[in-house]
Amino acid sequence: MYDVTLIPGDGIGPEITKSIREIIEATGVKINWEIVNAGEGVMDQYGTPLPEEVLESVKKNKVALKGPITTPVGSGFRSVNVAIRQKLDLYVNLRPAKTMKGAPTKFENLDVVIFRENTEGLYAGIEHMVGDDAAESIKIITRKASERIVRAAFEYAKENNRKKVTAVHKANILKLSDGLFKAVAEEVAKDYPEIEFDNKIVDNMCMQLVQYPENYDVLVLPNLYGDIVSDLCAGLIGGLGLTPGANLNDELAVFEAVHGSAPDIAGENKANPIALLLSACMMLNHLGEKEAASAIEEAVAAILAEGKVLTGDLGGNASTTEITAEIIKKVKENLEKTA
Numbered sequence: 001m002y003d004v005t006l007i008p009g010d011g012i013g014p015e016i017t018k019s020i021r022e023i024i025e026a027t028g029v030k031i032n033w034e035i036v037n038a039g040e041g042v043m044d045q046y047g048t049p050l051p052e053e054v055l056e057s058v059k060k061n062k063v064a065l066k067g068p069i070t071t072p073v074g075s076g077f078r079s080v081n082v083a084i085r086q087k088l089d090l091y092v093n094l095r096p097a098k099t100m101k102g103a104p105t106k107f108e109n110l111d112v113v114i115f116r117e118n119t120e121g122l123y124a125g126i127e128h129m130v131g132d133d134a135a136e137s138i139k140i141i142t143r144k145a146s147e148r149i150v151r152a153a154f155e156y157a158k159e160n161n162r163k164k165v166t167a168v169h170k171a172n173i174l175k176l177s178d179g180l181f182k183a184v185a186e187e188v189a190k191d192y193p194e195i196e197f198d199n200k201i202v203d204n205m206c207m208q209l210v211q212y213p214e215n216y217d218v219l220v221l222p223n224l225y226g227d228i229v230s231d232l233c234a235g236l237i238g239g240l241g242l243t244p245g246a247n248l249n250d251e252l253a254v255f256e257a258v259h260g261s262a263p264d265i266a267g268e269n270k271a272n273p274i275a276l277l278l279s280a281c282m283m284l285n286h287l288g289e290k291e292a293a294s295a296i297e298e299a300v301a302a303i304l305a306e307g308k309v310l311t312g313d314l315g316g317n318a319s320t321t322e323i324t325a326e327i328i329k330k331v332k333e334n335l336e337k338t339a
Contacts, residue, residue: 070260
């Protein structure tokens with residue numbers, strides 16, 4: 001039995017987290033879900049979109065699954081998601097992007113893993129006005145944060161038989177801040193001579209990913225570039241509805257879908273649970289439940305390939321309930337084959 005924090009979130013969050021719980025239950029993995037709430041829906045009760053009990057629950061259980069969260073306008077928070085990452089020092093934002101047969105994309109050969117630095121850069125939120133007509137944002141790049149995100153990328157490559165790590169930057173213009181990130185990446189790369197290393201300027205990297213995605217393996221980027229490039233890769237594999245994610249440090253792991261809370265379809269049984277489900281597969285692998293994770297991943301791949309039971313964003317007309325039931329059916333079939 002695993003103790004896992006569950007943050008249902010806003011909008012479609014409660015619907016898709018319910019779906020994920022049902023699918024995981026079908027694998028036989030036993031999880032004690034500790035449910036805590038954050039986001040727009042708790043403002044009236046707590047006066048904040050991020051109650052302290054949420055952070056304490058994650059610290060206690062070490063593992064969390066988080067639905068999409070809406071940051072209330074005018075609350076003082078730039079982003080609840082960013083606040084969770086910074087307050088818990090979840091310095092790795094890990095986003096795999098892999099094409100699957102049947103997904104709404106023209107690409108067939110993308111398998112890239114993105115390591116985005118999660119705690120500093122322009123997302124540190126250090127801004128001020130200069131008079132009435134100018135605004136300044138301060139970008140923070142430190143040796144410590146750069147080294148730990150780059151080392152995390154190389155360790156992942158080493159453990160998962162990945163062949164190449166590419167550091168992405170804009171050091172041709174931002175010679176001190178991005179120059180430091182690039183220099184640290186080059187230093188860390190020397191500790192991993194068995195893994196190929198190169199670096200790319202971020203604008204060129206975007207073009208390369210669209211033209212030659214098969215040339216790239218593991219990317220490591222400062223915060224803002226990681227945010228942009230990970231969404232670019234999401235588009236290449238078929239959209240945010242198929243893109244999982246995780247926020248990690250050496251002790252804690254918070255798994256989440258990349259997409260938003262979609263309040264326009266909340267409660268209509270139309271939401272696609274696959275992105276959060278694939279994030280849950282990352283969670284299961286993290287917990288050592290690799291057989292269950294594999295059974296779910298194979299079920300999702302089969303459903304996409306068949307193209308018969310898909311939600312509206314994937315070109316079908318199935319409900320959340322219907323695609324969940326179909327995934328559960330295939331998960332059970334997959335587990336019976338390996339029993």
